[in-house]
Amino acid sequence: MGRRGGYGPRRWVRLAAMVTLGSVLGAGCTPTANEETSSDGPATTAVARPASLILSVAPGAHGVEPAGTVTATAQGGTITQASLVGTRGTVVEGAITPDGTAWRSAEPLGYGKTYTLTATARGADGTPVTRRSTFTTATPQRQVSVSMNVSDGQTVGVGMPLIFSFSGDITDRSAAEQAVRITTEPATEGAFRWFDDDQLIWRPKEYWRPGTTVSVEANVYGRDLGDGTYGTEDRAATLTIGDKVVAIADGETHHMSVFVNDRRLRRLPISMGKPSSSTPNGTYTVMSEHYGYTMDSSTYGVPVDSGAGYRLWVEYAVRLSYSGIFYHSAPWSVGYQGNTNTSHGCINLSTEDAAWLMERSQPGDVVTVRNAGEQVLEPTDGWSVWQLSWEEWTAAGA
Known part of the structure; x- marks a missing residue:
């Protein structure tokens, strides 16, 4: 009993010493305010680095x-x-x-x-x-300008293609396409195609939706378009797609039906090209409109003083092709309009009907000619891009 009582005090001294030593060891592991700790290694010090x-x-x-x-x-x-x-x-x-x-x-x-x-x-x-x-910076070996067939603030028809005409041939077509930006609201599917080395065209897959807003940028300045050719100046325009105006001219019935937003408004008597100079069949796009215009056969290679030549002033004229196809007022052929094709290839209307149609028309409208004879409209004659199907338009190598 006395021995057990004598052992107890020495045991408590040893335990107290162990607790004190543990506290000291624990305190030694606490980081200072100027150190960083890591579970993977020793403490490190942050270093401010230069930029x-x-x-x-x-x-x-x-x-x-x-x-x-x-x-x-x-x-x-x-x-x-x-x-x-x-x-x-x-x-x-x-x-x-x-x-x-x-x-x-x-x-x-x-x-x-x-x-x-x-x-x-x-x-x-x-x-x-x-x-x-x-x-x-680069010094151009050659510079080219670019023009567009649309202008800023313009309202155009649903068939309008976007045409970029360069003043010289372009060897790097991909670079030229990348320089052109077309933004639409709502989004519209479309694609580029080259008709020549100096003309790039973009058209939608289908006719534009009326009310669409289109922003066009040709950012050619400062860009290498191939073989050291650079653009001289950028071009830009924002335009709006107007009403859907489509006219169908039939060479057998000698009438033209005019539709606005898919509703037929008028059926107009017409006279198209006679058999020796028939109006080419196909889908045209309105290119330009003129109040007071001189129709001159020499502009497409027929001398005015030849048997087939002419030089006539008309009050209303709308160009449909480069080759000289118009629809225009023709008061001299009113007696044939609605029953006989007698023109040199144009679509003849009375003065009143031509004025009515021009009031509702705009560049980019669509005019389709059918049953007019043997000739067929070439896709490159004017803005006649709708002569090609979407598959033909996007074909490889086009």
Whole structure:
């Protein structure tokens, strides 16, 4: 009994010592305020790093496309200052992005010009870093202009193709197509096709939906279109698709039915081409409208003083083809209209009927001719893109 009582105190001393030592060891593992801990290894200390800069154009670069966007991008920091300046002190417009990580140019550059891009960024360490690049843009071997068959603010018909005519042949067709942007609301399926090396055409798969808004951009300036050929100037237009106006002219009944938004409004007596100069069958697209126009056979190769030649002034005329097919007022043939084809190929109407149709018509409207004779309209004669099926339009190699 006394021995057991004597052993107890020494045991409690040893346990107290162990608890005290454990507390000390535990305290030794607690990190200080200036250290980071990791479950995978020893403590590390964070290091503030400087920013780095990436310039989109390498120093000394030549032949840079003037249409491209020049950029300076910061990694591990933000852009504090940037500029793009020509050798004569011309400052190119540009801006730092909202997040501060990049600067981008906002306007095209000149041809054959030298510019210097300078950018400064600051990283987490607070040290500014500056990089500079001096480069030269491309000098064209040849320049071409582009024109469009539509104008800004225009209202057009449901058959309107979008035609881009270049002042010279284009060898890199893909580059030219990429330079053209067509945006529609609502979305409209369509495709490009080349009729010649200098004419690019886009048409919808089906007739446009009335009310569609179409924005067209031909951004050819500063772009290499093949073999050192560059565009001289960009083009742009926003247009609206108007009512669906479709006219069907029949050479057997000698009448033209006019439909507006699929509802027939009038059936007009007409006279088309006589057998020796029949009106080609096919689907035409209205190209232009004229108040007061001189019909001249010499414009398509028939001398005015020949047996088949003529030179006549008409009050109303609407062009349907390059080869000279119009619908127009023809008061001299009213007696034949509705019963006989007597024209040189045009669609003759009375003055009153021609005026009525022109009031409701616009470029891009559709006129279909049928039962008029042996001739067939060529897809390349005017804006006659609807002569080709969608499969033909999108065929490989077109």
